[in-house]
Amino acid sequence: MSGNAIEVKNLTKKFGKFVSVDSINFSVKQGEIFGFLGANGAGKSTTIRMLCGILEPTSGDAFVAGYSVKTEPDSIKRNIGYMSQRFSLYDDLSIEENIEFFGGVYGLEGKKLIERKDWVLESAQLTGKETTLTGLLPGGIKQRLALGVAVIHQPPIVFLDEPTSGVDPISRRSFWELIHILSGEGCTVVVTTHYLEEAEYCGNIILMDAGKIVAEGTSSALKAQYIQHPVFEIETDSPVELMEKIEKAPFTVEISLFGNKMHLAAQDTFSTVSEIGSALEKFGAKNILRIDRIVPTLEDVFIALVDKKGK
Amino acid sequence: MNLRRLKALSKKEFKHILRDIRMLSILLIFPVFLLIVFGYAVRFDVENINLAVKDNDKSQLSSDFIKSFIHSKYFSFTKLIEKDADVKIVLDEKQAQCVLIIPAGFARDFYSNKNVNVQFLLDGVDGNTATVIYGYAQTATASFNNALTEKNLLRAGIKQLKPLDVRPTLWFNPDLKTTRFLIPGLIGMILIISGVVSVSLSLVREKEKGTIEQINVSPISSLELLVGKSLPYFLLALFDAALILVAGYYIFDVAVKGSMILLIFSTVIFIACAIALGIFISVLSNSQQVAFTVATFTSLLPSVILSGFIFPIESMPLPIQIISNITPVKFYIVTLRAIMLRGAGLSAFWQQWVYMLLFTSTLLTLAAIRFTKQMKNN
Numbered sequence: 001m002s003g004n005a006i007e008v009k010n011l012t013k014k015f016g017k018f019v020s021v022d023s024i025n026f027s028v029k030q031g032e033i034f035g036f037l038g039a040n041g042a043g044k045s046t047t048i049r050m051l052c053g054i055l056e057p058t059s060g061d062a063f064v065a066g067y068s069v070k071t072e073p074d075s076i077k078r079n080i081g082y083m084s085q086r087f088s089l090y091d092d093l094s095i096e097e098n099i100e101f102f103g104g105v106y107g108l109e110g111k112k113l114i115e116r117k118d119w120v121l122e123s124a125q126l127t128g129k130e131t132t133l134t135g136l137l138p139g140g141i142k143q144r145l146a147l148g149v150a151v152i153h154q155p156p157i158v159f160l161d162e163p164t165s166g167v168d169p170i171s172r173r174s175f176w177e178l179i180h181i182l183s184g185e186g187c188t189v190v191v192t193t194h195y196l197e198e199a200e201y202c203g204n205i206i207l208m209d210a211g212k213i214v215a216e217g218t219s220s221a222l223k224a225q226y227i228q229h230p231v232f233e234i235e236t237d238s239p240v241e242l243m244e245k246i247e248k249a250p251f252t253v254e255i256s257l258f259g260n261k262m263h264l265a266a267q268d269t270f271s272t273v274s275e276i277g278s279a280l281e282k283f284g285a286k287n288i289l290r291i292d293r294i295v296p297t298l299e300d301v302f303i304a305l306v307d308k309k310g311k
Numbered sequence: 312m313n314l315r316r317l318k319a320l321s322k323k324e325f326k327h328i329l330r331d332i333r334m335l336s337i338l339l340i341f342p343v344f345l346l347i348v349f350g351y352a353v354r355f356d357v358e359n360i361n362l363a364v365k366d367n368d369k370s371q372l373s374s375d376f377i378k379s380f381i382h383s384k385y386f387s388f389t390k391l392i393e394k395d396a397d398v399k400i401v402l403d404e405k406q407a408q409c410v411l412i413i414p415a416g417f418a419r420d421f422y423s424n425k426n427v428n429v430q431f432l433l434d435g436v437d438g439n440t441a442t443v444i445y446g447y448a449q450t451a452t453a454s455f456n457n458a459l460t461e462k463n464l465l466r467a468g469i470k471q472l473k474p475l476d477v478r479p480t481l482w483f484n485p486d487l488k489t490t491r492f493l494i495p496g497l498i499g500m501i502l503i504i505s506g507v508v509s510v511s512l513s514l515v516r517e518k519e520k521g522t523i524e525q526i527n528v529s530p531i532s533s534l535e536l537l538v539g540k541s542l543p544y545f546l547l548a549l550f551d552a553a554l555i556l557v558a559g560y561y562i563f564d565v566a567v568k569g570s571m572i573l574l575i576f577s578t579v580i581f582i583a584c585a586i587a588l589g590i591f592i593s594v595l596s597n598s599q600q601v602a603f604t605v606a607t608f609t610s611l612l613p614s615v616i617l618s619g620f621i622f623p624i625e626s627m628p629l630p631i632q633i634i635s636n637i638t639p640v641k642f643y644i645v646t647l648r649a650i651m652l653r654g655a656g657l658s659a660f661w662q663q664w665v666y667m668l669l670f671t672s673t674l675l676t677l678a679a680i681r682f683t684k685q686m687k688n689n
């Protein structure tokens with residue numbers, strides 16, 4: 001084995017004529033936190049499910065912990081943990097019963113089961129609440145419990161499919177801390193998200209769009225590689241109107257909306273706020289409340305990439 | 312099959328059942344309800360039939376004959392009719408359900424070996440009851456006849472020779488007790504409905520909630536999943552069966568004549584049929600609603616209409632007789648009636664076992680294949 005926890009080779013999944021995952025290639029190093037980013041419907045879940053051995057690829061193959069998803073899905077299942085996008089625990093069972101069930105499924109019993117149960121409870125901060133019904137827990141805590149249960153058998157690789165979606169920002173933070181603890185213990189973590197800012201918590205990431213990988217690398221490398229122009233954040237009362245107005249302006253390279261804010265990647269000659277401010281004024285842009293030069297985010301990268309492909 | 316995984320699955324499923332009122336009522340309350348409704352309300356038993364008598368002979372023999380009726384536990388004597396005209400009134404006013412009319416010269420004709428006709432008038436409004444009463448009257452007459460003929464022949468010096476011994480004995484169900492006849496069908500019907508409906512909901516619920524995904528990604532195999540999840544339902548169904556039998560014994564006086572071991576084995580095999588059908592429906596459906604509807608339809612209707620539970624299969628038109636083979640209840644009822652009413656051994660019903668085992672294994676195999684495929688492509 002090459003030291004890679006996962007090797008993906010031309011992996012493809014079609015549902016009828018629709019290509020959900022389109023011949024993708026990537027690899028995940030042992031012990032890293034690997035981010036899987038993309039908008040809704042990009043094909044993240046489909047890819048993860050193929051890697052877990054529960055969805056047969058249409059063509060191509062992938063090796064997880066050295067086993068082929070095509071020919072040895074059962075061996076893969078013994079070496080991975082998985083947290084599905086939908087809530088994966090039983091609402092009508094107590095916290096303890098959920099833990100014991102999944103422990104039993106992975107063959108834990110006796111002292112080992114008690115030891116792991118205590119670990120899960122502790123990491124989800126639920127010690128002392130063993131008999132509470134799982135359905136009564138708030139979203140963030142539930143997700144921590146689900147993560148603990150997904151790794152109850154201490155698998156070398158764990159797949160987390162949008163574990164933080166619909167969770168408040170503070171819980172998301174503490175969830176990521178838990179992921180880092182796991183990673184520190186040597187577990188390879190593959191995590192999907194559509195919160196692009198969460199990529200900052202990952203080592204390597206891939207960006208997926210419409211079944212294809214559009215970019216890969218570390219978050220900072222991606223930013224350096226794709227955004228070479230100065231980026232300004234413009235706050236305005238009427239963002240859509242402004243966007244239509246300056247879309248075709250000579251100083252505009254790339255433009256994208258974030259609520260009532262707008263990110264403008266400008267030609268290199270406009271490097272300060274006052275330079276771009278006067279250019280906008282000359283072009284007749286109105287109602288501008290504020291302009292700042294910003295460090296581009298991964299969001300800018302992503303929008304730039306997806307836009308480029310569309311053109 | 313890994314026992315530890317099976318145990319974990321069964322334990323979990325058992326807890327789901329305990330916390331689910333709907334499931335609990337399908338498994339425990341519903342059977343009791345059906346038992347009571349069918350056991351009491353649909354009782355065809357006829358006892359204490361009101362009998363009036365018009366004796367035109369007034370001989371020792373005629374009074375013996377009347378006594379033989381009255382002393383049987385089925386008839387209770389209400390009235391001795393004097394005038395011919397009163398016969399009609401007694402029946403019309405429902406003072407009696409039937410009237411026995413003994414002709415003048417009854418004893419004389421009998422001893423001179425002539426044919427004797429006794430008239431027996433019946434209120435035929437309720438055809439079912441009338442048939443039953445008619446059966447009792449025939450039985451009573453025949454046994455009286457036999458006793459007398461024997462005595463007659465003896466008197467004539469012909470000893471112990473019985474040229475003709477007509478004894479219309481009602482086999483297997485000597486009292487024409489319909490409860491006795493119904494109980495096997497009732498057990499079959501209750502077991503299949505509660506088994507099929509509950510099992511079909513259990514798997515589809517995991518599909519609906521998405522928890523099935525977490526199971527699929529674990530080392531649990533399809534077969535382990537299906538078996539592990541069904542085990543608690545299996546045990547509860549056995550408990551139901553025992554409950555009905557005990558109730559049948561204490562409330563309706565239906566005892567098991569044959570081997571208890573054979574009865575248990577037959578029931579185990581039959582519950583396996585019900586569970587296989589439940590699993591099959593569960594695999595094919597994608598929502599609990601669909602599963603519930605299909606399960607109720609496929610278990611309730613055939614088990615009432617086609618199984619021979621109430622309507623005898625022999626009197627159905629041939630095409631329907633053939634269709635009746637789709638329900639395992641039919642085969643279970645044959646088995647149960649053989650064991651409970653006749654005390655018959657395995658040789659009387661082994662074919663039914665074979666059929667039920669075939670039914671189970673076919674459905675389970677189809678379900679497992681379909682399920683494995685489904686999980687790989689969705």
Ligand SMILES: Nc1ncnc2c1ncn2[C@@H]1O[C@H](COP(=O)(O)OP(=O)(O)OP(=O)(O)O)[C@@H](O)[C@H]1O
Pocket residue numbers: 015018020038039040041042043044045046047085162194688689
């Ligand atoms: N079983 C299926 N049958 C048909 N199409 C499917 C199936 N599963 C997924 N798809 C389609 O494949 C595409 C990718 O879906 P996928 O769930 O992998 O996206 P995703 O990146 O996980 O999105 P999300 O952020 O919404 O979870 C979608 O357009 C989806 O409709």
Ligand SMILES: [Mg+2]
Pocket residue numbers: 044045046085161162
């Ligand atoms: Mg998804």
